[in-house]
Amino acid sequence: TVAVVLFTSDLRLHDHPPLRAALAAADEVVPLFVRDPGVHAAGFDAPNRAAFLADCLRDLDASLRRRGGRLVVRTGPVVREVDAVAVECGAAEVHMAAGVSGYAQRREERLREALGRRGVVLRVHDAVITAVAAGAVTPAGSDHYAVFTPYFRRWSRERLRGTCPAPRTVRVPDAVRGEPLPSRGELSGLSPGLPTGGETPGRERFARWARSRLAEYEEGHDDLAGDATSRLSPYLHFGALSPVELVQRARSRGGAGAEAFVRQLCWRDFHHQVLAARPEASRRDYRPRHDQWRTEDEAAEDIAAWREGRTGYPVVDAAMRQLLHEGWMHNRARLLAASFLAKTLYVDWRVGARHFLDLLVDGDLVNNQLNWQWAAGTGTDTRPNRVLNPVRQGRRYDPSGAYVRRWVPELKDLDDRTVHEPWRLPEDRRAALGYPAPLIDLADGLTRFQHARGRGVT
Numbered sequence: 001t002v003a004v005v006l007f008t009s010d011l012r013l014h015d016h017p018p019l020r021a022a023l024a025a026a027d028e029v030v031p032l033f034v035r036d037p038g039v040h041a042a043g044f045d046a047p048n049r050a051a052f053l054a055d056c057l058r059d060l061d062a063s064l065r066r067r068g069g070r071l072v073v074r075t076g077p078v079v080r081e082v083d084a085v086a087v088e089c090g091a092a093e094v095h096m097a098a099g100v101s102g103y104a105q106r107r108e109e110r111l112r113e114a115l116g117r118r119g120v121v122l123r124v125h126d127a128v129i130t131a132v133a134a135g136a137v138t139p140a141g142s143d144h145y146a147v148f149t150p151y152f153r154r155w156s157r158e159r160l161r162g163t164c165p166a167p168r169t170v171r172v173p174d175a176v177r178g179e180p181l182p183s184r185g186e187l188s189g190l191s192p193g194l195p196t197g198g199e200t201p202g203r204e205r206f207a208r209w210a211r212s213r214l215a216e217y218e219e220g221h222d223d224l225a226g227d228a229t230s231r232l233s234p235y236l237h238f239g240a241l242s243p244v245e246l247v248q249r250a251r252s253r254g255g256a257g258a259e260a261f262v263r264q265l266c267w268r269d270f271h272h273q274v275l276a277a278r279p280e281a282s283r284r285d286y287r288p289r290h291d292q293w294r295t296e297d298e299a300a301e302d303i304a305a306w307r308e309g310r311t312g313y314p315v316v317d318a319a320m321r322q323l324l325h326e327g328w329m330h331n332r333a334r335l336l337a338a339s340f341l342a343k344t345l346y347v348d349w350r351v352g353a354r355h356f357l358d359l360l361v362d363g364d365l366v367n368n369q370l371n372w373q374w375a376a377g378t379g380t381d382t383r384p385n386r387v388l389n390p391v392r393q394g395r396r397y398d399p400s401g402a403y404v405r406r407w408v409p410e411l412k413d414l415d416d417r418t419v420h421e422p423w424r425l426p427e428d429r430r431a432a433l434g435y436p437a438p439l440i441d442l443a444d445g446l447t448r449f450q451h452a453r454g455r456g457v458t
């Protein structure tokens with residue numbers, strides 16, 4: 001007997017329930033990844049993520065080959081390709097992880113229907129992409145939690161499923177045709193500082209980071225220059241690491257650092273359960289405040305300055321330049337940059353979210369859109385009208401100015417205080433920096449926002 005395993009956002013062999021179930025049910029298994037042109041058409045295969053994905057697929061293939069198998073890659077509409085592979089190998093079952101986005105939900109329905117017509121059973125596995133399945137815990141009277149803290153309390157009590165080891169051997173039928181694997185060499189427009197993707201480097205990174213930095217995560221994770229966070233987000237995005245395994249391994253180490261890290265992983269699950277229940281929140285305001293955002297046309301120059309890291313607010317510019325260079329940004333920096341665009345410049349959050357998705361190597365419809373909505377005050381933030389002040393935030397989370405100096409070389413010679421407020425320098429010194437004056441007066445931005453929200457909030 002043969003079973004197909006459709007890999008999606010779960011590109012790993014360790015702790016992979018669909019693969020484990022397929023191996024238990026069948027003598028031979030087809031590990032399949034489909035490159036769906038629909039994803040390309042929707043603009044979701046931005047170069048940084050395409051490169052990381054190519055690394056992940058190569059790593060997965062190499063791991064499968066060490067176990068006697070291989071990865072089968074096909075290009076085409078996903079339902080058509082899975083159906084064709086199921087026919088080619090005479091599969092009785094197809095296994096896959098449950099997804100949450102509108103696309104993933106539709107994919108699952110259409111696969112079930114198409115395969116069902118041939119008598120092939122689709123088996124969908126929960127808690128593969130998240131630690132706790134979306135929808136597994138709900139508050140009384142609703143299909144999802146709309147506030148993080150009660151969700152976290154409930155999530156923390158949930159019993160996680162046991163993890164499973166990587167299989168020892170995987171036998172793949174010869175008959176199934178595959179395509180050459182993509183490689184990052186074929187891509188252009190990559191951020192120069194991209195990490196290498198794949199389960200193997202992901203596992204190494206987690207092991208190294210947990211040994212050396214997890215213990216200090218609680219105090220250190222908001223320090224912009226300290227770079228004390230795990231940088232595991234792209235590995236989690238592509239499922240090269242299992243969130244269940246990470247939670248369990250962090251908990252087994254114990255301590256305040258591990259608890260704080262697990263709490264961040266819970267944020268990821270939180271957003272997944274919101275989007276699973278409200279897939280339209282990837283595009284529309286989760287909680288409409290009746291904003292009349294400035295559009296891309298109205299704010300074209302401000303948006304360009306923000307994207308390029310020349311707003312004149314050093315910590316915002318450092319954040320945006322880090323994004324361009326690394327395809328990644330520190331969480332605090334993302335919050336600052338997003339709040340600045342949405343609230344201070346009063347530009348539609350979707351414009352910023354799109355730019356992030358174009359560059360982030362961990363760019364994720366779930367976490368990106370919902371964090372943007374959080375920062376814009378249209379999402380799940382319980383204080384939606386607070387506005388972050390980039391100068392105060394800079395002083396607080398980058399007290400030595402090291403983060404700004406790293407990314408904004410024009411300011412590298414300024415002292416700890418003026419590095420966050422270069423406009424305080426005497427005019428001749430300021431002009432010599434070659435760094436722009438502030439794009440907007442913060443007080444003006446605040447007034448505009450408060451006025452708009454004051455009118456809009458119902």
Ligand code: FAD
Pocket residue numbers: 221229230231232233234236237261264265266267268269271329330331332334335338356360362363364365367368369371372375
């Ligand atoms: P760590 O601090 O080491 O945290 C561990 C893991 O927890 C992360 O890898 C991530 O998977 C998860 N996590 C941490 N914070 C959050 C959060 N606020 N929401 C959801 N999950 C979280 N994260 C993405 O994975 N993809 C995105 O596209 C994305 N876009 C964002 C956009 C904005 C405007 C903001 C404010 C945040 C965004 N985040 C996104 C969340 C967060 O910034 C990143 O997950 C985090 O910075 C990744 O770095 P890390 O792996 O070192 O995190």
